[in-house]
Amino acid sequence: xxxxxxxxAAFSITWTLIFVYVFRLFRAQKALDARISAIKETLQDKIExxxx
Amino acid sequence: xxxxxYTIFIYAPLEKTMGVIQKIFYIHVPxxxxxxxAFFITFVAxxxxxxxxxxxxxxxxxxxxxxxxxxxxxxxITGPIWAKPxxxxxxxxxxxxxxxxxxxxxxxxxxxxRRTVKENQRANLSAVFGIIGFINVPITFFSIRLWRxxxxxxxxxxxxNMSGPMKVSLLIAFLAFCFLFFCILxxxxxxxxxxxxxxxxxxxxxxxxIKK
Amino acid sequence: MKFFPKLGAIIWKDFISELRTKxxxxxxxxxxxxxxxxxxxxxxxxxKFEPGMVAGILWVAFVFSxxxxxxxxxxxxxxxxxxxGLILCPVSPWTIFLAKLIGVFLFTTxxxxxxxxxxxxxxxxxxxxxxxxxxxxxxxxxxGFTAIGTIFSAISATTKAxxxxxxxxxxxxxxxxxxxxxxxxxxxxxxxxLSMVFPWLKILVGxxxxxxxxxxxxxxxxxxx
Numbered sequence: 155x156x157x158x159x160x161x162x163a164a165f166s167i168t169w170t171l172i173f174v175y176v177f178r179l180f181r182a183q184k185a186l187d188a189r190i191s192a193i194k195e196t197l198q199d200k201i202e203x204x205x206x
Numbered sequence: 207x208x209x210x211x212y213t214i215f216i217y218a219p220l221e222k223t224m225g226v227i228q229k230i231f232y233i234h235v236p237x238x239x240x241x242x243x244a245f246f247i248t249f250v251a252x253x254x255x256x257x258x259x260x261x262x263x264x265x266x267x268x269x270x271x272x273x274x275x276x277x278x279x280x281x282x283i284t285g286p287i288w289a290k291p292x293x294x295x296x297x298x299x300x301x302x303x304x305x306x307x308x309x310x311x312x313x314x315x316x317x318x319x320r321r322t323v324k325e326n327q328r329a330n331l332s333a334v335f336g337i338i339g340f341i342n343v344p345i346t347f348f349s350i351r352l353w354r355x356x357x358x359x360x361x362x363x364x365x366x367n368m369s370g371p372m373k374v375s376l377l378i379a380f381l382a383f384c385f386l387f388f389c390i391l392x393x394x395x396x397x398x399x400x401x402x403x404x405x406x407x408x409x410x411x412x413x414x415x416i417k418k
Numbered sequence: 419m420k421f422f423p424k425l426g427a428i429i430w431k432d433f434i435s436e437l438r439t440k441x442x443x444x445x446x447x448x449x450x451x452x453x454x455x456x457x458x459x460x461x462x463x464x465x466k467f468e469p470g471m472v473a474g475i476l477w478v479a480f481v482f483s484x485x486x487x488x489x490x491x492x493x494x495x496x497x498x499x500x501x502x503g504l505i506l507c508p509v510s511p512w513t514i515f516l517a518k519l520i521g522v523f524l525f526t527t528x529x530x531x532x533x534x535x536x537x538x539x540x541x542x543x544x545x546x547x548x549x550x551x552x553x554x555x556x557x558x559x560x561x562g563f564t565a566i567g568t569i570f571s572a573i574s575a576t577t578k579a580x581x582x583x584x585x586x587x588x589x590x591x592x593x594x595x596x597x598x599x600x601x602x603x604x605x606x607x608x609x610x611x612l613s614m615v616f617p618w619l620k621i622l623v624g625x626x627x628x629x630x631x632x633x634x635x636x637x638x639x640x641x642x643x
Contacts, residue, residue, distance in 0.1 A: 164230045164287040168237075168280050172386070175276050179393050186400040193407045200414055256639055312590040319587060322577040327642070331573045334636045335587065338569070341632060342591045349594040349621055353601060 230288040232376060236383035237280045238306065244274025244387070245313060245340055252336035255329060264329035265402075267336050268320065269394040271313050273387065278310045301351040308346050312339040424509045428517035436525065442487050446529040450483035454533070454540050469608035470601075472541050477600045479533055480556075481563060481592070484526045488567030489584050491522050492575035501575075511638040519568045526560055543607060551606045551615065558622040559599030563592050565629050572640050598622045 247270040255263035285303060286296045297303065316339060320332050436442055457475045495501040504514060534552070538545040545552065567588055574583040602618040 160287050160291050161230060164233065164284045167283055167287075168233050171276065171280060171283075172390075176390060176393070179390070179397055183393070183397050183400060186397065186404055189404055190400065190407065193404070193411065197407070197411065197414075200411075204414075256636070308590050308593050315586045315590060318583060319573070322579050322583055323573075324576060327576055330639045330642055331576075334569075334639055335573065337636060338566075338591060338629075338632060341628065342594070345594045345621070345625055345628070349597045352617055352621070353597050 230284050232379035233383075234281060234284040234288060235376065236380040237277045237284070239380070240383060240387045241274050241278040241281055241306070241309070242343075244270045244277060244391070245309065245343070248274065248313075248316075248336045249340035252333035255333045256337075261329060261402075264333065265395055265398045267333060269391055269398055271316050271336070272394055273391045275310065275313050275317065276390070277387065278306065278313070281306055282310060299350075299354070301347055301354055304350050305343065305347045309343060312342065315339075421513065424507075425513055425517050425520075428504075428507075428509070428514065429520050432518070432521040433524075436521075442490060443525050443528055446483045446487050446525065447532050449486060450479040450529060450533040451536055453479040453482055454537055458540070469543075470604035472537075472543060473604035473607055474600045475541075476533070476537050476603060477559070477596060479537070480526070480530055480560065481596065483529060483533075484522075484560070484563060485567060485581075485585060485588065487525055487529070488522055488564060488571050488588075489574075489581050490571075491518050491568055492571040493580050496575045505641050511641045512634050514641070515568060515572070515633055515637045518572075519565055522568055523561060523564045526564055527557070530556055530560060545607070548606050548609070551612055552603065555599060555602045555606065555615070555619075555622070558619070558626060559595055559602075562595035562599075562622060562626045562629065563588075565626065565633060566592050566595070569629075569633050569637070569640070572637070594621060594625055598625070 248267045251263045251267035251270060254260075255267060285306075289298070290296055316332060316335055319335055320328055323331050454475065457478070492501070495504055505511075507514070534545060534556075537543060567584070570584050570587040570591075574580045574587065577583055598618040598621045602615045602622070605614050605618075606612070
């Protein structure tokens, strides 16, 4: 049926939007997690240096 | 991860129904409800922020707006796609559509506001706008409805009957979307909290450097 | 009654500074005049005098030119460096809001009177028989959108992109006021019975009251730093 085109379009747009948004969240989260662990490492080093 | 779960959720029951294009409804209706819910959350969170001054509520308000805008965009796109084959028009100025469009604009404006304002005032001002924006929604809806009853309405509103299996499918889709919504909201809040944590940690490092 | 003298003082300050330069009202009037002219070109020769449509044009002129005035209400304070002084005054924030609102409202009303006059000439509209209801609707509608504009002017005055931000914040929220005002003006200008205006009147009054209340509750937070 001709209408299937519309249905397909609607679904694909919706899921694309959701996926893009979630993907961006996910990527940003990963980057931040990496930064947090990096910072924690440097903090650890500094604490050890400060103790010794 | 969680994405796979609800994808399965929705696809299974959908095949039960008749009328191909009708299936857009399963995305459209839950998204609309969730968008309005999101902005209601923003409204409450904004009020709580102004009372308690706890930045946690500002975070919730902000993230709810973003999530709400995503779902509102979905509503505004799936709506016309559904309308074109059924009513043969892309858009009508009926109260529900128009109010949803205004809603979208209001909360996009919220996000613009957050971008341009300085940090120290950002939470306050956003909260005020979050409150004003939501209060405006019922007023806008009734104004547009009054406006439309004076003009002859070309296309009648969308009420139509749903058979048994369709209702079940809708319910399942609804639950699935609610789940999706809260997952996205929580992820976004977690992201925001991580950002704040990074800033805190940076400050600690800065302080430690100064001490040396 | 310490409230009124304080209120009056701030209003008087704005009034006097405007009286000296007359820039705000002058620019607003010129702008609204231009808008009325441009709409004529926008619609071409198909513009017959249809009350519903020209009411819309009139209100577009009111709102857009009113926006320039509203934007300047707080950004002027920021630019001149008098904002801190204003906030530090021993008055409640809502008093500041009201004072600014009344100032903007008065200037905008002056602009609107002149605009209606020009409008009646350019669009060959008969306005005189309808002056009282028209004035009522104009006052209520203007109060509504200037209240919104003043709140958002205070909000956006802190930013760099202030005029654009003001417009983006302003329009979604002012939709009910604009619809109600345009519809009522259209009804009035077409000479139909005034009872048709009542539902719109209720919306306008409701809107004004609600947003004055909201501003009362929240304006303190806007001036916090």
